[in-house]
Amino acid sequence: MGETSILIVDDEKAIVTMLEMMLKKEGFQTIHKAYTGREGLETLEKNEIDIIILDVMLPDANGFDLCPKIRQISNAYILFLTARVSDLDVLTGFATGGDDYVTKPFNPLEIAARVKAYLRRTTNQKSAEGQQKSKKYDFGRFIVDEHAGELLVKGESVPCPTQVYLLLLYLCKHPNQVLSKSTLLEAVWGFDHYVDENTVPVHIRRIRERIEEDPSQPKHLVTVRGLGYKLVKGNVR
Incomplete structure (x- = not known):
């Protein structure tokens, strides 16, 4: 855990200090701090960062606007801190390349739980890939290449944020x-508390936007009313 590099970007120094203390107490020693969007980008350009805790409201930038710039130079896991909780705000955050979000005010232990869950998922995935031959999941219109960590739609590579890819792979x-919402939350996020009830539907929508010919009338990833979601079987090779 000590080798995991975390960047906190927030203009409220009290929050940065609190998060830094909490994360170090939890065993994360490589913590970078930035108080503006510009400082955050400069830190990313100079350091290998694994996880970014990014405030949405910064003095010189909107975190949602900053996210695409971050994605140009980093594939780090991005966790938004936001006081904006409408469905549109959540969708905006995910659409710009974010992986997850927490609303203010928040319990600092919630941040630690999400960071640990993310690291646990990625570690388990890498371990599984090392122990067995990875598969290509072929559903005709799209293919998920587990070894490459890639989604191909009609032969073209389609970018997938971490959480979207992990949900699709599962x-x-x-x-x-x-698969029910609670099953997916436990399997993909690592827990079913501290997570907004819209998290799974939003990520399902993001998958459909990538794999379906018409996302509003899905044929591959369907909703089973009152029960959950089902990915209609294709050929697995």
């Missing part, structure tokens, strides 16, 4: 099974 590994 669905691919459980085709034709009806």
